[in-house]
Amino acid sequence: MTTKLAKTALRNISRNKRRSILSGTAIGVSAMAIVFLFSIIGGMTEDMAFNLKTYYTGEVRIRNIDYDKYERYNPLHLTVDWESVKDLLVDIEDIDKFVPRISFPANLYIEGSNFGAMGVGANFSLEAGFQDLDGSLKSGRLPEKGKNEMIMGAVLARDLKLNIGDKVTVMSTTAARGTNAITLKIVGLFSFPVGALNSKYFWLPLDRAQYFLRMNGGVQEVLIKVKEGVDPKKAAASISSVITNNTGKTLDIRSWEELSTSYGLMKMADMIYNFIAMFFFLLGSTVIINTTMMVIFERMREIGTLGAMGMHGKELVRLFFFEGTFISMIGAAVGVATGIAITLYVGKVGLDFTDAISGMDFEVSSILYPKLSIGKTIFVYFYSVIIAAGATLIPSKKAAKIEPVEALRYV
Amino acid sequence: MKYKIIVILIFLSLIIPITVFSITGEEIIRKADAIQAFDTSEAYGEIRVKDRFGVKVSTFKSWTRGKYESLLEFTSLAERGQKILRTEDELYLFYPDAEELIRMQGSMLRQSMLGSDISYEDMTGGKDRVSQYDIVLEGEEKVNGIDCYVLTMTARVRTVPYPKEKVWIDKETFIVWKAEYYTKSGRLLKEMETLRVEEIGGRMIAMESRISDKMKTDTETIMVINNIKINIPLSVDFSLDDLSW
Amino acid sequence: MKFLISLAFKNLTRYKRRTLITAGAIAIGLMMYIFVDSMLQGAEIESVRNLNWFETASARILDDDYWESRFQKPLDLNIPDPDKIINTLNVNGIAATKRMVFSGDLILNSQDFGEDGNMAITVTAVDPERDFEVFEFGRTLSEGRFLKPGEDAVLLGSWFAEDIGAKVGYWITIVTRGNGGFYEAMDLEIVGIVNCPNPNVNRSLVMMPFGTADEYLAMDGAATEINIKLPDNADVDLEVVKIQNMLNGNNLTVMSWEAMAVDYLAIAESKRGGSGMIMFLIFLIAAVGISNTMLMAIFERIRELGMMRSMGMSDKEIRMAFMLEAAGIGLIGSIMGITLGALANIFIIYVGIDYGFLLRDMDIGYRIQAIFRGVWNPGTIVSAFFAGIVISTLVAYFPTKRALKMDIPSCLRHQ
Incomplete structure (x- = not known):
């Protein structure tokens, strides 16, 4: 029927x-x-x-345990020991990729005046796997490790009337809580998919940032992306225990859901x-x-x-x-x-x-x-x-x- | 005869105040300024900065000439090679990794030097104090058992950072033992104390002093001079060339 | 013609169900269109309003060089005699108020705040008696009271207050530099907390009386800016030119809020693109819904059409009859639609949706009120009304025309 x-x-x-x-x-x-x-x-x-x-918290973020408490005072000396953490992270099953970062407020000294900006020290070869760096680079090339070079947000460069080939002296407070300045050459302009990054930020090689900011091989944070299907919260807990067991140190390791802003x-x-x-x-x-x-x-x-x-x-x-x-x-x-x-x-x-x-x-x-x-x-x-x-x-x-x-x- | 008496009276009336207060505030300040200025000096020292994160020590070598010219070169690891040049009118910073000199001006001068309680402005100050301040000799007080003049200085102009200062100056050596810096309404902003003086080449020199910013909690900066030679020929001439070798 | 109208009317009332379903399709489509438009427009207007009411006013008078160095907030690039200018503006029927903006360090003492600390802030000194004429902080007060002229007091944005743990009655110290560069420290009592719907302001607002700041900072009555409020329907650019002429140089510049908020407007522009896409998709569904139901209603009646032709009605009359009927359905649907749309609007406009709790830590750049509200948009309502009628009438035209080309028997046999 x-x-x-x-x-x-x-x-x-x-x-x-x-x-x-x-x-x-x-x-x-x-x-x-x-x-x-x-x-x-x-x-x-x-x-x-x-x-x-990609740009703010990672799926799991590692910071020094005291960093957030003093974040207001830009405590660059509260670092994560990149060299030791790096080796441990490589062996953790849940982790897909990770990058070290150092973000710092800086003054760009241009023709006798200071302009506020944000610097980011990054390992560009690791970043290449973490984000679409080539796609974001509008013109020029990426800075090379060990060289005093930077890439600058296209909008920031436009606002400051700077271009590829120009040199900019950057001043900042260091991890030694002193001041330092370094002249970096703009080798590329980037346009990240987030507007704010393009109008305020410049990026430089991690090793130069560490040297400039006297970080002694430390980094401000490590951002981690976990493997497909892994719960970031659980991954954070397991990463935390691995690091504590191996180094005896406690770090601030949280998943991005726990970082209230995001x-x-x-x-x-x-x-x-x-x-x-x-x-x-x-x-x-x-x-x-x-x-x-x-x-x-x-x-x-x-x-x-x-x-x-x-x-x-x-x-x-x-x-x-x-x-x-x-x-x-x-x-x-x-x-x-x-x-x-x-x-x-x-x-x-x-x-x-x-x-x-x-x-x-x-x-x-x-x-x-x-x-x-x-x-x-x-x-x-x-x-x-x-x-x-x-x-x-x-x-x-x-x-x-x-x-x-x-x-x-x-x- | 009568005329003579009048002359004597006038003379007396002129001389009496001077004999009661044998020295004016302005003179004290001038003398205090004078003993701080050498023809030349060369010194080694350190700055100990204490803040909420602990104590940090930086060492430096310094040269001065006359009242306003000075050159400071840091020798400690974290800031090795950084230099601060003060000429009569300008303040320049030299950083080994920067390809240009940074001329401090305007609001940039308000920044703290090396995160200490001393601002760049504090380093350039002290010029024309006599013309910028009304100086009143308040009396005398003992500081650490030493007889001092107490003076208050009230700014006549708005372009000085501290509208009011109170200083304690050694009656004999004219060393400034203590100074307090206030806002117009009398709120304490900064405090400076001389902790140790030494006689070098017949001059009294403050070898250790403490500055603390009262607007911050629990911070202080101690400047120590370990070794100073005065009135010797210098290898520097306080020009921009000194900043680029 | 009269006959055709009455025929169409009779048909409408006779086939109540069909009329209702077809009109319902139109009504729902229009309602959604009106409602979503109200929401999207509401977001946009509200955010412009938040900008005008709490940040930029309609226009601002500044020293010629101020805008260039606005990030340093220089006190020496000022307007020496703001009251004179304000009086002139008032005489010309323009509301204006003076303000003084400066940066400073906020010192928190452990007695009140539990922990010592200091942070960089921006202070806005306002004329407590006249600020309301331009800005709308008056109705945002959530705790305490507003400032009184000349007192040593501050008002904080509620998120900022929450961040530092401030309560009404606590004292804070602000260290800053006066005009000329001298240090000044001000002990100020927190007398009120405002919950400003502009998140950018609410997250950072520190407000004190103009007179107090004037005295502490030795401004001799000078202001760093004069804010101007223009009527909602004023041509801002035109008024700016007029005011600029009124100022007669004097090293002062007038800037419209649009000039000050270029970045913001650029964002709004891009948002508008997104809104447009959403509205287009809504329109698409609604239009397809309306035309399909209408098409079906006509196709199903081709037999009836054949009957009318065999009874001797002319093609023109039949087409007119069908289109009139469709227009009637469109009319009913449109009336229902805008009524439903209006009802939905009443909810979204007068009650709104509260989502402030979600906005806490964000710097979203798009200034939106914590209670989301729509707006009345008469243009959309009117155009929706006519669109409902026009679409249904037009949609009726084509199948009728096609049916009229068929011969009468096949019309009558039509299923």
Whole structure:
């Protein structure tokens, strides 16, 4: 019986192509828009997470145990012993990659005046695996280890009217709590996906930063990315125990969820995005429901005929349910596929906001790449099918109760 | 006859205040300034800075000529080769790794030197104190058992960092044993104390002094001179050339 | 024509269900459009307002060289006689207030704060009696009271207060340099805490009376800036030129808030791109929803159309009848839509969504109120109303036209 009904449903769909296409497109467009929106949201969230992990906290961050307490006083002398920590981290299973960093407030001495900026000492060969350095480098090259060179944020360079080849004297407070100055040559300009980094920061080789800041081989922090599927919180705990067991020292090792700033940021973004997504679902659902209901109500005469031919109410409901399900399966499939296609295309090209975003401190990338979430896409597909199929139940149950004669008269 | 008496009276009235306060505040300051200025000097010393993170020691070698010219070169590891040149009107910093000299001016002078309680401004100050301050001799007090004049100096201009200063100056040697620096309303900002003096080449020289910034908690900076020679020929001439060898 | 209108009306009332479903599709689409637009616009307007109300005012008068060295906050690049200028502005019907901005070190003593510490801060000295005419700090007070002229007191932003553990009644010391460079230390009592919806301000605000700062810093009445409030509908750039002429040089420059907040505006511009995309997707779903339901409603009635033709109605009349009917559905849907949209707006505008707790530590650069509110956007409502009618009428045109090309029997046989 069910197979027969399914067959009838299929025949009905192909017999009245126009109607099927209409209700199918409604479902399809809704599914497509939702898939695309989710991809945009996914891209934004992903970016925010990526930027936080890459430029701010890592997934796990190692600092000196007292650093955060005195952070206000720029306590560069509270270091992490990079050489010993490095060797331990290499052997830890959960860790994918890690980089040492030293961020310090500095004054750039230009024509007799000081301009505030932030310096970052980094190991560029390790950074290459940690972030997309080549992609971020707008012009020039990366600084070489051991040389007094720097790369500067493109926006900062623009503001200070500096260019590749220019030399800048940088002054800062050292780990010895004295002052020091060093002249660095700009060898490249970078444009990171976070606006704030481009308008305030310059990067120099780690060894030069250590030397300049008298860090004695120490670093301010080590940022770690864990392997796929590893919980950063658990990884932080295990890293912590490995380091304590081997060096006898306690370090401040926390996952990025525990570092309140990033956590709050993500939370807020999530909430705003989910709120917007909710409206899309609402709107998409009403479109699907309306179209489906319309289809059934318009077919009252047909229902009357079927009833007159002896089809039971329950069968009628099931027939329409099948029809709705089949149409939505096809419609949603086409819609989702279109959504995926658009996402893949835009995901490749990217939506560029770079220059517009230069003064911004929000960790949303200047270029947005929509990101497809397989889970969410599948969810959208089934959601659309279920809504459409469910929407058939209301009118068809009603139709099933109507006497065939009455239904035949129905216009 | 009558005329003569008047002349004597006038003379007396002029001489009496002078005999009661045999010296004025301005003269005391001038004398104190004078004993600090040598034709030339060459010295080794150290700066001990104590802050919330502990004590840090930097060593230096210094040269001075006259009242305003000085050159300081750090010899301790963390800041080896850094130099501070003070000429009559300017203050320059030299850092071995910097390819240009840094001329300190304006608000840059307000920064602390080596994270100590001494600002670059403190190093350049002291010029024209007599013309910038109203100096009043308040009386006499003992500091560490030594008889001192107590003077208060109130700034006449707004361009000096400390609107009020109170100094204790040795009645015999004119060494400044203690100085306090206040805001206009009398809030203590900084305190300087001379801890040890030595007689070198017939001059009294402060060998160890303590400066503490009262706006910070539990910080102090101790300047120590370990070895000083005065009025000797120098190998430096306090020009920018001295900063680039 | 009268007949056609009454026919369309009769059809609308006769097929209540179809009318309702089709109109419902329109209504929901329009409601969503109006609502989401209200939210996005609300975010934008609110953040501009937060900027104008708490940071930049509408325009600002500064010494010619001030803007260039604004990061140093120089006291010597000042406006010597601000009251005279303010009076002139007032005479011309422009609200203005003087301020003095300077940097200093905040000294916390362990007695009140548990631990000693010091940190760099920026202090804003305001005229307690006139600041409200330009800025809106008056209604942000969350604890204590506002400043009184000439007292030794400060007001702190609530996040800043929370950060340093400050409470009303505590004393703080601010060490700074007066005009000329002399040291000054001020002991100030915290008399109030403001919870300012502008996070950038709330995170850093230290505010004291102008007179007090004037005396301590020996400014002789000079201000570092005069802030001007212009009416919401004023052409800021035009007013800036007028005020600049009024100042007659005197080494003073007027800057519009847009000139001061270029970076911020650049961000807003890029956000607008994102909002546009969201609105486009919403419009797309709504339009497809409306047109599909409408198309279906017409296609299902081709038999009826055939009947009308066989009874001798002209093609023109039939097309008119169908389009009038569609317009009627559009009208009903639009009315429902803007009513629902308005109801949703009432919620988002007058109640809002509170999410301040999420904003604590962020420097988001985009100034948004902790309670998220929408705005009334009459333009969107009106255009949504007409879009509902136009889309449904247009959508009716094509299938009707196609059906009219068919011969009558196939129309009548049409399923």
